Amino acid sequence: MAQTVFIEAINQAIAEEMRRDESVFIMGEDIRLAVYGATANLLGEFGEKRVLDTPLSENGFFGAAVGASLVGMRPVVETLTSFMWVGMDQLISQAAKMRYMFGGQATLPVVYRATMFYGGGSAAHHSDRSYPMFMNMPGLKIIIPSNPADMKGLLKSAIRDDDPCIVFEDGTLFGMRGEVPDDSELPLGELIVPFGEARVVQEGTDCTVVGIAASVNHAVAAADQLAQEGISIEVIDPRTLVPFDKATVLKSVEKTGRLVIADPAPKVCSAASEIASIVAEEGFWDLQAPIQKVASEQVHIPYTPALEKLVYPNTEKIVAAVKRTLDV
Amino acid sequence: MDIDRDTLMQMLRRMWMIRNFELKVIEVHSAGEFTGAAHPYIGEEAVAVGACAALNDTDYIAGNHRSHGHPIAKGGRVDKAMAELYGRVDGYCKGKGGSMHLADFSIGILGESGILGSSVPVAVGAALAAKIREENFVSLVFFGDGASNQGALHESMNLASIWSLPVIFVCENNQYAVTTSYATTVSVEHVSDRASAYNMPGLLIDGQDAIAMYEATVEAVRRARAGEGPTLIEGLTYRFEEHSLGLGRVRRGEYRTEEEIDSWRQRDPIVIHEDRLISQGIASREECDAVNAETQQEVDRAVDFARNSPFPEEADLYEDMWANPIPQP
Numbered sequence: 319m320a321q322t323v324f325i326e327a328i329n330q331a332i333a334e335e336m337r338r339d340e341s342v343f344i345m346g347e348d349i350r351l352a353v354y355g356a357t358a359n360l361l362g363e364f365g366e367k368r369v370l371d372t373p374l375s376e377n378g379f380f381g382a383a384v385g386a387s388l389v390g391m392r393p394v395v396e397t398l399t400s401f402m403w404v405g406m407d408q409l410i411s412q413a414a415k416m417r418y419m420f421g422g423q424a425t426l427p428v429v430y431r432a433t434m435f436y437g438g439g440s441a442a443h444h445s446d447r448s449y450p451m452f453m454n455m456p457g458l459k460i461i462i463p464s465n466p467a468d469m470k471g472l473l474k475s476a477i478r479d480d481d482p483c484i485v486f487e488d489g490t491l492f493g494m495r496g497e498v499p500d501d502s503e504l505p506l507g508e509l510i511v512p513f514g515e516a517r518v519v520q521e522g523t524d525c526t527v528v529g530i531a532a533s534v535n536h537a538v539a540a541a542d543q544l545a546q547e548g549i550s551i552e553v554i555d556p557r558t559l560v561p562f563d564k565a566t567v568l569k570s571v572e573k574t575g576r577l578v579i580a581d582p583a584p585k586v587c588s589a590a591s592e593i594a595s596i597v598a599e600e601g602f603w604d605l606q607a608p609i610q611k612v613a614s615e616q617v618h619i620p621y622t623p624a625l626e627k628l629v630y631p632n633t634e635k636i637v638a639a640v641k642r643t644l645d646v
Numbered sequence: 647m648d649i650d651r652d653t654l655m656q657m658l659r660r661m662w663m664i665r666n667f668e669l670k671v672i673e674v675h676s677a678g679e680f681t682g683a684a685h686p687y688i689g690e691e692a693v694a695v696g697a698c699a700a701l702n703d704t705d706y707i708a709g710n711h712r713s714h715g716h717p718i719a720k721g722g723r724v725d726k727a728m729a730e731l732y733g734r735v736d737g738y739c740k741g742k743g744g745s746m747h748l749a750d751f752s753i754g755i756l757g758e759s760g761i762l763g764s765s766v767p768v769a770v771g772a773a774l775a776a777k778i779r780e781e782n783f784v785s786l787v788f789f790g791d792g793a794s795n796q797g798a799l800h801e802s803m804n805l806a807s808i809w810s811l812p813v814i815f816v817c818e819n820n821q822y823a824v825t826t827s828y829a830t831t832v833s834v835e836h837v838s839d840r841a842s843a844y845n846m847p848g849l850l851i852d853g854q855d856a857i858a859m860y861e862a863t864v865e866a867v868r869r870a871r872a873g874e875g876p877t878l879i880e881g882l883t884y885r886f887e888e889h890s891l892g893l894g895r896v897r898r899g900e901y902r903t904e905e906e907i908d909s910w911r912q913r914d915p916i917v918i919h920e921d922r923l924i925s926q927g928i929a930s931r932e933e934c935d936a937v938n939a940e941t942q943q944e945v946d947r948a949v950d951f952a953r954n955s956p957f958p959e960e961a962d963l964y965e966d967m968w969a970n971p972i973p974q975p
Contacts, residue, residue, distance in 0.1 A: 368778065378801030379805065381767020381802070383771060384771055385708075385771020386774050386775040388768070389771075411761045412768055417969065419743045420743055423757075424757065514973070560972070561975075596975075
């Protein structure tokens, strides 16, 4: 199995889908020269018509992607979470609402790839982990991979999906290496990860830890550490937040009786909040301890590394939260 | 420009259809048959009808909150439009959109938007698809003088210009954004002056004259199909009624004078069009009156259709969320 870097997995998914389907095209800022790396070599293979460098006009080109999708194209838009704010009207008023508002007449196979750069001294304007806000808006599918294989398989699914998808790409994982199977090794001949199917990253019996994006990897590290102390952790990666595979999480909590949720988003109304509420409503009698949220502190991202490192979930915070559920 | 009789008569028919539709909407809304906002297009009919007469069914339009005139001008059905206002299952959007969100994708009506300026990038995107696929359709978007101050419009005009897209920007300058005069909010004398900033033609057209709007749009469509890029057309027009039904607090005397309203009512777009048809021997008075009467009857039938259509069922609440459905949370 090939070792692939996360950012290469993004590139493979886009290139494969563009080869497969002529209606797929990509646009965004500085993508022809692939400033962030994910769009490398696309211009050479697919040409200027399908690889569009845009002006700094998020509201304009987010909306142009909506319009193109309405008439049969499959646009892939590259942006950063922190630039989504200036294009919010198109994401919300049009992409999310159009199909329902027009009684099902509109079909919007559009993908917004939103990179989350955080944890590297980018300060408040370039470090947003904004997926919970979009979970709150009906009409958007929310995809959030934690490793190269899922990144590739989920992005390919998003491009083929007929609804508006926002794929939140965790920038702290861009250099992550992981196994991505060659197509020849796969029963279907290609890597497709369906929406709404959580992955049980590792099985365990004492506490369930649901991780979001890079927090999945922190959860695995926490599980390794806790194993040394004889504590067995089940780690779950939902992979998509809309749709959300609650059955897998509830089944795990039924077994372990404890739940920790690690989420890089700010903790108020986070993905962790929603998952906690689902388990509180539907799995309450399985719980043996209060649910613990390990989400980001409710502050803006400070520039100085002395403070920024305090904000996010990490292995130590997850270990401590698990121990609280076990009262040890 | 030589315009055939069928086109001229269809313009008259669609203007009467809009007028009679709107008069009926005012009547049944006042009687409490449905609630919510509705924005009458009376006085502005020539803008949409003239512009849409230059389009084919395979071309696209998008519009705004003042939303009944655009789909009717593009050939939409008044019965499905009326049923939508009544919130019924046979409405264009099965009752989920209402007055401000009429759409008929089967004939290129990509929908009206209650957020102003918001449909402009969408129309640009449809035009972008035409360019990428090397197809011959164009897209046309209606917006008002108020929305001409939205960033979305300016970003869109820039995108359309740099990519030379087949899109026509039609500003319906009815001179007031609710109560605020465009003279106090637009930095140039005419909205069409803004075209020069985006290197495209900007035309100031008499928006009460359907034929003038038609001729300007025909040329813009020709340019678009020839790959020569976008055009901005400003139709200078006037809203005869108040901004919205159900917005009784706005008193017209407080932001525009009775003299001004009367002077514009003297320039009724339907009267202007009929006078021309009659004076040029294209249609008789009787023929014009018959168009009025026939469209009144069609609107009456549309109201019957709407009243007889059922409301959606409870089970319909979750329908139409997704093209590839997922479980409800």
